[in-house]
Amino acid sequence: MTRLSLNQITTKHWSLPEAVQGCVDAGVPAIGLWRDKVAEAGVAEAARLVRDAGLAVSTLCRGGFLTATGPEGRRAALAENLQALEEAAELGTDTLVLVAGGLPAGSRDLAGARSRVAELLAELAPHAGDFGVRLAIEPLHPMFCADRAVVSTLGQALDLAELFPVEQVGVVVDSYHVWWDPELERQIARAGERIASYQVCDWTLPLPADALLGRGHVGDGHIDFAALTAMVTQAGYTGWIEVEIFNEQVWRTAGDRTLRTMIDRHRAHVETS
C-alpha cells in the first residue's frame, strides 16, 4: 500500500488533525486534503500537521466551478481558484483537483458553459505554473452534467488539458466517473503524463436519493479495478492512488475502521503485487 492515499472526504466526520493521526496510525502514507477542512485548521497549521506527521499531500480538493456567466462571476471564480492554488503550494501538494461546474441556473447552454471552462482555464494555467501546482481537471460522471460538472468524459478533459503545458494542466482518472466509458482504454493511454491523480471508489447500486452519495468501497460494486489500474499503470502513472468515497453509511462508520477496510480492499483489488 505504498501508493495509497486517504482522500479526506472518505472520513468526512474527522477533522484534519484526526485524519492525519488516522493515516499515521494505519500506516497510510499520503492524504488528499479538502479546502474546508484545511480552513478549519488554518492553512499554515494544516501544512505543519501533515509535514510533521511525515505524510505526503496527494491533492488539494478542490478548485474549479468555472461556468459562471458575466464578469463578476468570472472574477469571483478566478479569485477563488488563485486562492486554492496558493493553499495547494503552501500545503506542499503539486495537484489541485478541478471540478468544472454545472449549468448556471436556468441555462440550457451546455456548449457555452463548456467554452467558459476553457476560457477560465486559460487564465488560470499560467498561475498554476507560477505556483508549481498542476490543475487537474476531473471529468465527472455524466449524471452530474447539469448541476456539477459540464466536463463529462476523460476525452473531453484531455481536449481541454492539451491546450496547455503538461506541467500546468492535467486530468484526474476517478474510477466512479469514468468506468463506463467505451473510450476509456484509449483515452487513458492518450492521457499518459497528463494523469495527475488516480482516485478510486466503486459503482454500487441502487443509486441513493442523493446521487452524489452512491459510491462504495473498492470491491463492493461493478468496477473491475484490476483492469482499470492496469490501464493507468500502462499509461505511465506511478503516483498516489486516492480513495475518495461519498457515502452516508461509510461516513457513519468510525474512521479507523474505514481506513482498515480501505487498506484491505486496496491490497485485494488495486495494488495487488
Added chain:
Amino acid sequence: MTRLSLNQITTKHWSLPEAVQGCVDAGVPAIGLWRDKVAEAGVAEAARLVRDAGLAVSTLCRGGFLTATGPEGRRAALAENLQALEEAAELGTDTLVLVAGGLPAGSRDLAGARSRVAELLAELAPHAGDFGVRLAIEPLHPMFCADRAVVSTLGQALDLAELFPVEQVGVVVDSYHVWWDPELERQIARAGERIASYQVCDWTLPLPADALLGRGHVGDGHIDFAALTAMVTQAGYTGWIEVEIFNEQVWRTAGDRTLRTMIDRHRAHVETS
C-alpha cells in the same frame, strides 16, 4: 405536430385501446408500442386497433438484453428478439428498439458484455432484414451501464450499427440519454440515415430514488431541444419524434392531460416551425 408520436410508456396506466383512442382524440398521428401492452391486447388485435384508428406505429419497445453468458441465456435472448421482430412486423412498424442489457449478476467484465452484444446482433441482424424491421440500438445514459445497458454513447452504438447494413441496424437518439455527450454533434452527424428513432424527454433534477423515473416533460429540464432537434434534422432524419417519459408523477396524471402537455411542449420546443 405532424411528426409527434406518443410512446406508450408515457401513459403507462392506459391500456393499448385507451392509448390508441387518446391519440385519436388528441390528434397525435403515431404511437410507439410496448410489448407488454401489446400482449395484453393480443398482437393481432393490437395491429387491428392501430390500423383501424389510422395511427402509424413509430416503434416497438423493446428487444435487446443481449449480455447473458452461456448458451442457454444466449438462446433465450435470441428467441425473445426473434419474437419481438415478428411482432413488430405484424404491428406494421419498421423499428424495434433494442436496449443492450447490463452486466450479468456478479460480473465486472464490461468488455465481455459489450462483445456479447455485438455477437448476438450479428445473429439477429439478418432476421431483422427478413422481417423488414430495423434493430434500433438505444444507447442509455451511462448511469444505467451496470444494470441496464452496456451501450452508453451514440458513438458506441454507431460502432456496433455500422457493422451491419443500414436497413438492418440503426440507432435511437434519445435526448435523456445523450444530451450531455461532448461528442453529440459529431456523432449525430455521423449517424445520418442510421437514425431510426428520435425520442424526447427532459433531464430534470433531483434524480428520484429510482433513477429510471427521473425524466420530465420537454421544457421542464436542462436540455436544449432546439439545438438537439436541429442536429437530428441536419443529419437528415425526417421520421417520428416520440415522447417517452418515465416519471411517477406523469404516470399519475390523467392520460388526456399528459397528451395536452406533450403537444404544447412539442410545439414550443421541438417542432416549432
